[in-house]
Amino acid sequence: MVRVVVDLNRCQGYAQCAFLAPDVFEMHGEEALLYKPRPDEAHRDDVVRAVAACPVQAILMDRSDETVTVGEASDAR
Amino acid sequence: MPADGHLERLKREGRIVVVGASLAGLRAAETLREEGFAGTLTMVGDEPYEPYDRPPLSKGVLLSRTTADHTALPRRRNLDADWRLGIAATGLDMAAKRVRLADGEEIEYDRLLIATGVRARPWPHEREAELDGVFVLRTRDDATALQKRLADGPRRVFVIGAGFTGSEIASACREREISVTVAERGAAPLVGALGGVVGEVAAQLQRENGVDLRTGVMVTGLEGDSAGRVRSAHLSDGSSVETDVVVVSLGATRNTEWLAGSGLGAGPRGIACDAGCRAFDIRGIVTDDIFVAGDVARSPHPLFGYQFLSLEHWGNAVSQAETAAHNMLCESVDRRPHMWVPAFWSSQFGVNIKSVGVPSMGTEILISQGSLAERRFVGVYGYQDRVIGAVTFDQARWLPFYEHLIETTAPFPPPFPTVDRRPEGARPVPADFPDPSVPTHGPTVTLSGYSPADRRMTFTPGRH
Ligand SMILES: Cc1cc2nc3c(=O)[nH]c(=O)nc-3n(C[C@H](O)[C@H](O)[C@H](O)COP(=O)(O)OP(=O)(O)OC[C@H]3O[C@@H](n4cnc5c(N)ncnc54)[C@H](O)[C@@H]3O)c2cc1C
Numbered sequence: 106m107v108r109v110v111v112d113l114n115r116c117q118g119y120a121q122c123a124f125l126a127p128d129v130f131e132m133h134g135e136e137a138l139l140y141k142p143r144p145d146e147a148h149r150d151d152v153v154r155a156v157a158a159c160p161v162q163a164i165l166m167d168r169s170d171e172t173v174t175v176g177e178a179s180d181a182r
Numbered sequence: 183m184p185a186d187g188h189l190e191r192l193k194r195e196g197r198i199v200v201v202g203a204s205l206a207g208l209r210a211a212e213t214l215r216e217e218g219f220a221g222t223l224t225m226v227g228d229e230p231y232e233p234y235d236r237p238p239l240s241k242g243v244l245l246s247r248t249t250a251d252h253t254a255l256p257r258r259r260n261l262d263a264d265w266r267l268g269i270a271a272t273g274l275d276m277a278a279k280r281v282r283l284a285d286g287e288e289i290e291y292d293r294l295l296i297a298t299g300v301r302a303r304p305w306p307h308e309r310e311a312e313l314d315g316v317f318v319l320r321t322r323d324d325a326t327a328l329q330k331r332l333a334d335g336p337r338r339v340f341v342i343g344a345g346f347t348g349s350e351i352a353s354a355c356r357e358r359e360i361s362v363t364v365a366e367r368g369a370a371p372l373v374g375a376l377g378g379v380v381g382e383v384a385a386q387l388q389r390e391n392g393v394d395l396r397t398g399v400m401v402t403g404l405e406g407d408s409a410g411r412v413r414s415a416h417l418s419d420g421s422s423v424e425t426d427v428v429v430v431s432l433g434a435t436r437n438t439e440w441l442a443g444s445g446l447g448a449g450p451r452g453i454a455c456d457a458g459c460r461a462f463d464i465r466g467i468v469t470d471d472i473f474v475a476g477d478v479a480r481s482p483h484p485l486f487g488y489q490f491l492s493l494e495h496w497g498n499a500v501s502q503a504e505t506a507a508h509n510m511l512c513e514s515v516d517r518r519p520h521m522w523v524p525a526f527w528s529s530q531f532g533v534n535i536k537s538v539g540v541p542s543m544g545t546e547i548l549i550s551q552g553s554l555a556e557r558r559f560v561g562v563y564g565y566q567d568r569v570i571g572a573v574t575f576d577q578a579r580w581l582p583f584y585e586h587l588i589e590t591t592a593p594f595p596p597p598f599p600t601v602d603r604r605p606e607g608a609r610p611v612p613a614d615f616p617d618p619s620v621p622t623h624g625p626t627v628t629l630s631g632y633s634p635a636d637r638r639m640t641f642t643p644g645r646h
């Protein structure tokens with residue numbers, strides 16, 4: 106599972122991400138960024154490239170596979 | 183060194199409980215682990231979902247670019263936490279250091295973080311609020327329901343309140359070619375947060391994009407049909423609007439009721455804490471083991487004369503959570519103040535709106551770059567001859583520069599030339615914020631409380 110969040114305070118609309126992972130990130134208007142927070146697994150490598158290329162390091166991708174389902178006492182480890 | 187020994191034990195085998203499993207709760211939990219907390223970490227959240235991100239709910243989700251159930255936040259690391267999701271905290275016993283849960287369980291803590299955020303203020307008339315087609319927008323479930331209704335192709339959507347969320351909802355409707363009416367009690371959209379000068383630009387933006395914007399009016403009632411579906415909205419100017427969807431966007435209420443009677447300084451304005459995120463009790467004495475972060479917190483900001491700020495901002499939740507978590511695990515002298523410069527973004531009608539500082543403290547505004555008419559500009563806010571905030575419309579790249587001015591308490595108006603300065607930027611004009619005693623729809627920064635800076639002003643010898 107790929108989960109993504111962009112710190113849009115930090116994002117300066119340079120659009121590198123939209124260039125490298127067009128299925129995940131797109132510019133909306135001149136400088137607002139719109140993105141899919143749960144991209145398809147097939148786009149994982151593109152997202153990894155976008156994370157690395159973002160000049161202000163605004164993109165965060167999961168560094169953990171932990172998930173929780175409701176009712177569980179604790180995480181799947 | 184007994185104190186050190188105590189902290190070492192806390193880190194090794196202590197118990198930390200986080201109440202509120204959303205953005206602030208998650209980021210705090212990650213920071214606790216990052217800083218070496220190896221004890222028991224319990225995450226309590228009343229929503230039956232793992233932490234998710236709210237900003238997309240009024241943007242990408244309403245545009246059907248994504249769905250509300252795809253907004254779970256990525257993790258910076260493994261948390262190895264015990265999760266109590268779908269279960270509300272219902273009480274706090276400060277003396278016994280216990281949090282009570284709705285299912286009867288009681289959890290003991292050595293340190294507690296409260297990050298219970300806010301909830302949407304509902305339409306005040308209960309029977310009208312229950313009509314089918316009346317929505318608020320705060321949670322995943324709210325967004326799923328509203329998105330579904332928009333996909334059904336309603337004839338018209340009626341938005342009550344033109345703050346950021348209401349304006350973003352209207353924007354999404356127009357992008358989907360759905361007719362939309364926006365009713366705002368203030369003189370323009372976003373006036374509470376950005377003032378009348380910028381609010382006027384937001385109003386033009388709405389009208390040009392086909393929003394039927396009604397300002398200076400109040401909604402007096404919602405009417406349903408015999409099947410209990412909303413049919414129309416009545417306004418204070420005597421008009422009414424036929425609609426099949428109403429979105430109530432009247433700002434937020436702080437989730438502090440569960441703390442009533444606990445002795446913690448929690449109320450409708452949030453939970454007051456010191457600059458290091460430690461909660462105050464009702465006697466005004468700071469606690470040692472209870473910390474606060476995110477939308478529910480009210481904390482004094484060194485950059486703004488130690489005014490207590492309540493910031494309903496994503497970036498604030500992240501930064502305050504990190505600071506609170508850090509401070510939970512260290513000695514007094516190693517604690518950090520929460521000094522984050524407020525920052526916010528919104529995108530609506532294809533325009534990227536961002537701000538830094540506290541525009542709503544400003545009394546004057548200077549358009550230092552670009553032009554209001556072109557919807558591409560930087561507005562700088564001044565308060566007592568210093569730069570206190572800035573807003574950009576499609577000029578985000580300049581914002582770090584203005585953030586620096588705010589951090590260094592630069593003089594206002596800025597005494598230097600700026601790129602692309604126009605005649606309209608020659609002189610500051612009144613920022614035109616509404617009288618704070620008259621409620622508008624949901625400013626996202628609330629100022630309150632004692633301000634040593636103001637007080638000090640009275641002792642400064644006057645200039646002649
Ligand atoms: C539609 C929408 C759009 C937004 N857009 C932007 C934007 O563009 N830019 C921006 O800067 N900010 C935006 N925000 C604001 C941002 O999402 C918030 O600042 C952020 O979510 C605050 O995080 P938090 O963890 O402090 O509080 P919340 O996200 O409110 O989380 C608090 C959690 O605690 C839970 N809780 C409450 N009471 C209890 C209890 N007694 N027991 C257990 N759990 C409890 C709540 O259910 C909730 O899950 C937006 C918010 C919304 C709703």
Ligand code: SF4
Nearest residue numbers: 116117119120122159
């Ligand atoms: S590359 Fe980074 S700065 Fe540029 S648009 Fe993407 S997230 Fe924003």
